[in-house]
Amino acid sequence: xxxxxxxxxxxxxxxxxxxxxxxxxxxxxxxxxxxxxxxxxxxxxxxxxxxxxxxxxxxxxxxxxxxxxxxxxxxxxxxxxxxxxxxxxxxxxxxxxxxxxxxxxxxxxxxxxxxxxxxxxxxxxxxxxxxxxxxxxxxxxxxxxxxxxxxxxxxxxxxxxxxxxxxxxxxxxxxxxxxxxxxxxxxxxxxxxxxxxxxxxxxxxxxxxxxxxxxxxxxxxxxxxxxxxxxxxxxxxxxxxxxxxxxxxxxxxxxxxxxxxxxxxxxxxxxxxxxxxxxxxxxxxxxxxxxxxxxxxxxxxxxxxxxxxxxxxxxxxxxxxxxxxxxxxxxxxxxxxxxxxxxxxxxxxxxxxxx
Amino acid sequence: xxxxxxxxxxxxxxxxxxxxxxxxxxxxxxxxxxxxxxxxxxxxxxxxxxxxxxxxxxxxxxxxxxxxxxxxxxxxxxxxxxxxxxxxxxxxxxxxxxxxxxxxxxxxxxxxxxxxxxxxxxxxxxxxxxxxxxxxxxxxxxxxxxxxxxxxxxxxxxxxxxxxxxxxxxxxxxxxxxxxxxxxxxxxxxxxxxxxxxxxxxxxxxxxxxxxxxxxxxxxxxxxxxxxxxxxxxxxxxxxxxxxxxxxxxxxxxxxxxxxxxxxxxxxxxxxxxxxxxxxxxxxxxxxxxxxxxxxxxxxxxxxxxxxxxxxxxxxxxxxxxxxxxxxxxxxxxxxxxxxxxxxxxxxxxxxxxxxxxxxxxxxxxxxxxxxxxxxxxxxxxxxxxxxxxxxxxxxxxxxxxxxxxxxxxxxxxxxxxxxxxxxxxxxxxxxxxxxxxxxxxxxxxxxxxxxxxxxxxxxxxxxxxxxxxxxxxxxxxxxxxxxxxxxxxxxxxxxxxxxxxxxxxx
Numbered sequence: 121x122x123x124x125x126x127x128x129x130x131x132x133x134x135x136x137x138x139x140x141x142x143x144x145x146x147x148x149x150x151x152x153x154x155x156x157x158x159x160x161x162x163x164x165x166x167x168x169x170x171x172x173x174x175x176x177x178x179x180x181x182x183x184x185x186x187x188x189x190x191x192x193x194x195x196x197x198x199x200x201x202x203x204x205x206x207x208x209x210x211x212x213x214x215x216x217x218x219x220x221x222x223x224x225x226x227x228x229x230x231x232x233x234x235x236x237x238x239x240x241x242x243x244x245x246x247x248x249x250x251x252x253x254x255x256x257x258x259x260x261x262x263x264x265x266x267x268x269x270x271x272x273x274x275x276x277x278x279x280x281x282x283x284x285x286x287x288x289x290x291x292x293x294x295x296x297x298x299x300x301x302x303x304x305x306x307x308x309x310x311x312x313x314x315x316x317x318x319x320x321x322x323x324x325x326x327x328x329x330x331x332x333x334x335x336x337x338x339x340x341x342x343x344x345x346x347x348x349x350x351x352x353x354x355x356x357x358x359x360x361x362x363x364x365x366x367x368x369x370x371x372x373x374x375x376x377x378x379x380x381x382x383x384x385x386x387x388x389x390x391x392x393x394x395x396x397x398x399x400x401x402x403x404x405x406x407x408x409x410x411x412x413x414x415x416x417x418x419x420x421x422x423x424x425x426x427x428x429x430x431x432x433x434x435x436x437x438x439x440x441x442x443x444x445x446x447x448x449x450x451x452x453x454x455x456x457x458x459x460x461x462x463x464x465x466x467x468x469x470x471x472x473x474x475x
Numbered sequence: 476x477x478x479x480x481x482x483x484x485x486x487x488x489x490x491x492x493x494x495x496x497x498x499x500x501x502x503x504x505x506x507x508x509x510x511x512x513x514x515x516x517x518x519x520x521x522x523x524x525x526x527x528x529x530x531x532x533x534x535x536x537x538x539x540x541x542x543x544x545x546x547x548x549x550x551x552x553x554x555x556x557x558x559x560x561x562x563x564x565x566x567x568x569x570x571x572x573x574x575x576x577x578x579x580x581x582x583x584x585x586x587x588x589x590x591x592x593x594x595x596x597x598x599x600x601x602x603x604x605x606x607x608x609x610x611x612x613x614x615x616x617x618x619x620x621x622x623x624x625x626x627x628x629x630x631x632x633x634x635x636x637x638x639x640x641x642x643x644x645x646x647x648x649x650x651x652x653x654x655x656x657x658x659x660x661x662x663x664x665x666x667x668x669x670x671x672x673x674x675x676x677x678x679x680x681x682x683x684x685x686x687x688x689x690x691x692x693x694x695x696x697x698x699x700x701x702x703x704x705x706x707x708x709x710x711x712x713x714x715x716x717x718x719x720x721x722x723x724x725x726x727x728x729x730x731x732x733x734x735x736x737x738x739x740x741x742x743x744x745x746x747x748x749x750x751x752x753x754x755x756x757x758x759x760x761x762x763x764x765x766x767x768x769x770x771x772x773x774x775x776x777x778x779x780x781x782x783x784x785x786x787x788x789x790x791x792x793x794x795x796x797x798x799x800x801x802x803x804x805x806x807x808x809x810x811x812x813x814x815x816x817x818x819x820x821x822x823x824x825x826x827x828x829x830x831x832x833x834x835x836x837x838x839x840x841x842x843x844x845x846x847x848x849x850x851x852x853x854x855x856x857x858x859x860x861x862x863x864x865x866x867x868x869x870x871x872x873x874x875x876x877x878x879x880x881x882x883x884x885x886x887x888x889x890x891x892x893x894x895x896x897x898x899x900x901x902x903x904x905x906x907x908x909x910x911x912x913x914x915x916x917x918x919x920x921x922x923x924x925x926x927x928x929x930x931x932x933x934x935x936x937x938x939x940x941x942x943x944x945x946x947x948x949x950x951x952x953x954x955x956x957x958x959x960x961x962x963x964x965x966x967x968x969x970x971x972x973x974x975x976x977x978x979x980x981x982x
Contacts, residue, residue, distance in 0.1 A: 332852045333844045336837055343832045350789060350819065350827045351895065352810040352845035411832045 137403040138414035142421050144402070145453050149427045152175075157434045166371050169308040173430060181426030182314040183208075183373045183390075187397035188404070188418040189318075190256075190369030193362040195401050198271035198342045198410025199263055201363060204370040204397055206281025207255045211248040211374030213285040216294030216384025218244045219301060223292040234299040241300050244431060249371045256367015257282070260360035274363075278394065285386030294384040305380030314376050318419070321372060325365075326415055333382030335413075342410025396425055403453050424453070483508045483641055483673045484529075489538035491524055498524040498831065499535070502699045504692055506642065506673040511664060513684045513705070514677050516694035516717055516939045517555045517874055522677055525694070526644055530555040530562050558599040559641035561634035563648060569630055571619040576600035578618050579633050603636050604629075608663045615783075624656030628663055643667065644675045649683060661687050679776045680957070681710060681978055693717055710978035711797050711971065717774075718974075731923065736950050737892040740765040744934045745817075745903055747786065749795030756781040759960035761953065763903055763934040768925055768950030771938045772973055779938045780822050783907045786936070787819035788812040799903075813846045818896035822907040822938070824885070828892040831881035835873050836862035838880045838891050843898045865894035869924070886917040893921070897928075904928060905936040910944065922948050942977075946970060 153160040153173075183219050187204050194201045217223060218239045229260035232377060237244065255277060262273035296302070307313035329335030340348045373393070378384045401420030406413040428449050432442055466474045484506040485796065491499040499521045514522050527533040529540065531549030540547050542558060549555040552562065569578045577584075579600040584591045594766045600614045611627055618626055636641065645664075650655045657703070664674055664687060678684060684691060684705070691708060693700040693716045711903050743762040751758030756778040757965055763769055771779045784790040788807040797804045799815050812819070821827035830838055839862045840853055847853065852862070862876040869890040873883055880891055889909060896904060910918040925948050929935050939945050945952060951965040954976045962976045 332850050333847070334849050336833070336841075336844065337849070340830045340833060340837075340841060344826070344830045346827050347830050348841075350809055350821050351830075351842040352808075353815040354810060354845075355839070 124255070129463045138412070138417045139420065141405060141453070141456055142403050142417050142424055145449075145456070146420055146424050146427060149424065149449075151338035153427075153431050153434070157320050157431065160431075160434065169310055173434065175312065177423060177426050177430050178315055179312040180316045180430065181423045183377050184393060184396045184400055184425060185318045185419045185422040186321060186369050186373040186376065187393055188400040188422045189321055189415055190366030191394075191397045191401050192404065192406055192413050192415055192418040193325075193329070193338055194270070194366045195398070195406050195408060196338045196342045196410055196413035197359050198345070199359065199362070200274065200398065200408070201256075201259060201366045202271065202274040202282055202394050203255065203259060203277035204366065204373070205390035205392060205394040206285070207252050207367055207370035208377060208393060209282050209285040209386040210255060210288065210375035211252045211371040211391045212384045213288040213294070213386050214248040214251050215244055215301070215375055215378060216296055217288055218247060219292060219296055219298045222296050223290045226290060226292075234297055235258070237298040237301070241298075244298075244301060245304075245375065248375060251363055252371025252374065253368045256364040256370070257360070259367065260363030263363060264356040264359035282386055285389075289384060290388060293386075296378060296382045296384060301378055302382065305376045305378070314380075317376065319373065321369065322415060324417060329415070334358070334361070339411055339413065342413075364455050397422070399450055400425055403450070405457065408438060478864060481507050483539040483874045484541060486525075486529065487527055487539050487541070489525065489535045489540075491528055491533060491535050492723045495545075498697050499528070501537075502694065502697075503702075504673060504699075505702070507689075508673055509668050509671045510689040511668055511674045511676055511687050513688040513691045514675055514694070515679075515681075515684060515691060515713070516700075520694040520717075521697040522694055523646070523698075526562070526646060526675070526677070526956075530560060530644065536604050540976070557635075559639065560644065561640040562644040562646065563627065563630045563634050564646050569618060569633070571626070572617055574615050575604075575612065575618055575621070575629055576592070576614040578629050579603055579614070579636065581633075604632050606633050607632050607667075609666055610663070622656060624659050627656075627660060631663065640672060641674065642673045644677075645834050646677050647679065648676075649678055649680065657683065679774060681713065681774070685710065709907065711974045714774075714974045714978050715970075718940065731926045731930075732948070732950070734928055735766065736767075738766040738930060738932070738949065740932075743798075744800065745786075747795065747799040748797075750785060750797055751793055751794045752781070752785055752790055752792050755790060755958070756785060756955075757959040759953075761786075761960070765902070765934050766924065766929050767951065768929045768935040769953040770945035771936060771955060772942055772945045772952055773955035773977055775940060776958075777955040777977075778960075779955055780907055781958065782960070783819055783822075783905045783936065783938060786812075786903075787817055787905060789819070789821075810845060813842060813899055813901075816900070816902035817905065818842070818899055818901035818903070819905045820889075820892050820896055820907060820909050822911070823832075824888060824911075826890060829880050829888050832879055834877045835866070835871070835880050835883070835891055836876040839865055839894045839898055842895045846899055861898055863896075865898065868897075869894055870920075889921070893924075901933065903934045903936070905938075907938045908940065909937075910939060910941075918944070941981075942970060942973060946973070 160173050163170050163175065191201060191204065219237045221238045259274050259277060262268045262276070263270050303313060304317070305314055309316070329338065337348070337353050337358050340353060341358045345355045374390060377389050400407065400421035401418045403424050404414060404417035406418065425446065428446055429442060432445050437445060482505050486502070489499050489502045497943050502521065502525060504525065514525065516522050524533065528535045529549065531551045531554050540549070544690065547558055549560070549796060573581070576597045580596055585595045585599060587594060587595070597614050604610045604612065604614065608628055608631065612621065619628060631643070634640065635972065648660060664676070666675060676688060677848040679728065688705045691713065692702045693713070696879060701910065741764070744765050745763040747759065747761040749758040749760065759782070771782060772778050781790065785792050788809050788811055791807050798816070804811070804815065830841065836858050840858050843861070844853055858877060865871070866873060866876060869896065871887050871890045873887065880888060883891065893909065909921050922944060925935050925937055937945060937948050946968070951963065952968060952973060953960055954962045954964070954973060956979055
């Protein structure tokens with residue numbers, strides 16, 4: 121009866137999909153690896169767990185993936201959150217101090233028992249997430265109720281956040297030795313445990329946005345907040361939700377990182393990760409001016425960033441040159457998103473039909 | 476014509492179109508030395524396009540501009556300025572943190588030994604203000620310490636002094652001035668007129684047109700209605716010319732209206748008492764009954780849109796109260812209004828109506844979903860059912876409900892907005908300029924629909940700048956003038972009475 125419900129898969133519907141470009145870019149990078157790096161796709165099976173370069177991309181990309189999920193919602197409301205890196209540091213500091221409070225007594229205390237912890241595991245996980253969510257709430261209040269520009273509002277916590285993290289740990293680096301906590305970032309259940317966390321957060325966020333009206337409201341507010349207000353959408357609450365959720369995601373990312381590096385170092389955890397997350401969302405095709413978004417495309421965007429890093433290391437590009445190479449990739453992807461280039465790609469499909 | 480060289484400016488047969496709109500069609504315009512010439516017309520009449528063509532912002536497709544018996548082609552506002560055409564815009568673009576002298580002479584400061592000669596500069600600025608405008612103020616104070624009227628005058632002085640201006644264009648300069656300040660500005664205009672400057676004055680206030688102008692040019696829908704001597708054109712005729720009257724067959728509408736008027740309920744559905752907001756709309760009383768269409772008539776800026784906004788809750792009232800079904804409203808928000816069964820199709824379709832990247836389906840269900848909240852989600856199937864229902868009911872021309880609404884024509888976008896509100900099943904439907912920028916056929920469709928909706932028992936508020944349209948659809952008409960509800964008419968009213976009321980003149 122209705123044409124629109126028949127999903128005919130044409131070249132046009134594929135190229136118009138938000139997932140198309142990031143997937144193509146990811147494929148091209150992997151193709152490069154396949155040709156130039158022998159054994160890149162080799163996967164080892166150690167005691168039922170899988171290891172290899174491709175697995176590493178997924179595992180190391182999990183932090184930015186988590187950030188990108190939250191960031192996608194914020195950017196879709198035509199905002200941006202620069203503070204996620206700092207919020208990660210806060211979350212890690214809180215977790216660190218809850219397991220090893222020796223820093224508070226201004227002493228570095230080496231724990232020898234791998235099962236020693238100051239607070240039980242559920243407190244160690246829950247409290248940092250609550251603190252991170254409060255950070256997001258603060259950003260949301262500044263943007264939605266104080267009407268401060270998102271970049272300025274989140275810049276406040278971006279610069280203050282690391283200071284707060286230092287205050288929490290009394291300026292010291294906290295060693296994390298509690299073994300069950302280490303499982304979050306280092307554990308393996310066939311695949312790395314952090315991948316399950318990403319998948320779970322992605323699923324929850326997808327359900328939250330696409331199986332309720334929240335996704336449509338976020339897009340509506342991002343495209344035209346005045347029209348949304350006239351339609352009875354509480355634009356402030358929607359923004360509040362997006363920033364709060366973004367803080368929550370940053371909190372999880374902070375736990376994953378500090379568990380992986382076994383230290384709560386508020387100076388380095390999450391440093392520049394906000395920029396990676398923003399780039400991942402942009403590669404995923406969400407416009408910085410807000411509107412339509414795809415969570416999965418953002419995660420693929422995060423993996424693109426990680427795949428570039430991993431490949432460059434593998435072919436021996438020194439770490440200090442890495443950012444320049446990343447920049448080149450980002451420029452190419454963003455050029456691919458311009459309407460002109462998209463038109464050319466669509467044209468390719470048409471020509472094929474004619475032949 | 477011996478008067479020919481009396482004209483400082485002649486524009487002949489100017490045409491200009493933008494994608495989808497004929498903004499100007501074969502418009503003639505003349506300006507004499509030493510006259511104040513008012514340019515009037517409702518929104519979209521083509522006033523600003525004509526000014527933009529003259530000042531070089533837009534290039535005309537056809538037509539020529541003759542300045543001082545020489546044909547000119549203005550390329551940019553700077554170029555127009557060099558030729559002696561100065562413009563002062565509605566929003567003052569000066570630096571309020573700098574002194575008056577700096578603002579007058581910015582970019583042209585007198586120098587001495589490579590540095591700005593402050594003493595000389597202040598003297599010069601004071602002299603310019605005195606000579607050109609007969610204004611005597613302390614030029615060393617920051618501009619922000621003066622009233623908007625003085626700031627306006629500084630802008631004029633600056634515009635006039637850069638070149639020896641032959642033409643001064645004032646684009647709605649009085650919209651933010653109070654009565655006193657307006658008089659100050661008029662004094663300046665009279666002085667400039669004596670000095671032989673041709674002034675083009677754009678305003679929405681009819682009383683000001685009659686106070687200051689020598690001649691009036693009326694535009695409507697991009698066409699020239701005519702140029703008239705102010706002294707020989709009664710106010711009422713001016714309004715008639717601005718609003719326009721086309722002779723269409725009214726029979727069908729009249730019969731529907733007569734039929735539907737029988738079903739009007741006597742109990743008030745909505746009752747506003749002393750409802751108002753400072754600087755927006757003066758306190759007014761208004762009652763709406765089920766089955767009735769109430770028209771709001773008045774010129775642009777008379778407070779029509781503000782009335783709609785305050786009833787719906789996009790603007791917060793600061794006086795009076797409003798009752799719906801006998802219950803007093805306490806939360807004045809759009810969501811609250813939707814919950815109480817009020818709907819508003821806003822005037823500015825692009826900025827306040829459509830969400831252009833969302834699909835037709837999403838745009839239609841938006842307000843309904845907002846009413847249901849975040850979690851009580853309409854399933855895809857329900858959304859398609861609702862969208863399909865309204866696409867068919869309003870015959871919205873779209874290839875599919877999944878089309879982004881920005882790809883639709885203006886008329887169809889308007890229908891999508893209408894569908895959004897009908898989907899919320901409102902008791903009170905406020906339509907602010909629902910037929911603006913829409914072709915004639917769709918206009919008639921929407922007018923008919925409004926009467927049909929009233930017949931189904933809804934109370935409608937119909938706002939339009941076309942008086943004929945208001946008359947045709949409304950059972951009762953409230954007239955607004957200068958942000959105040961001045962009268963209410965029910966039953967048979969003739970156009971003249973309403974026009975006299977709008978104009979504020981005696982019959």
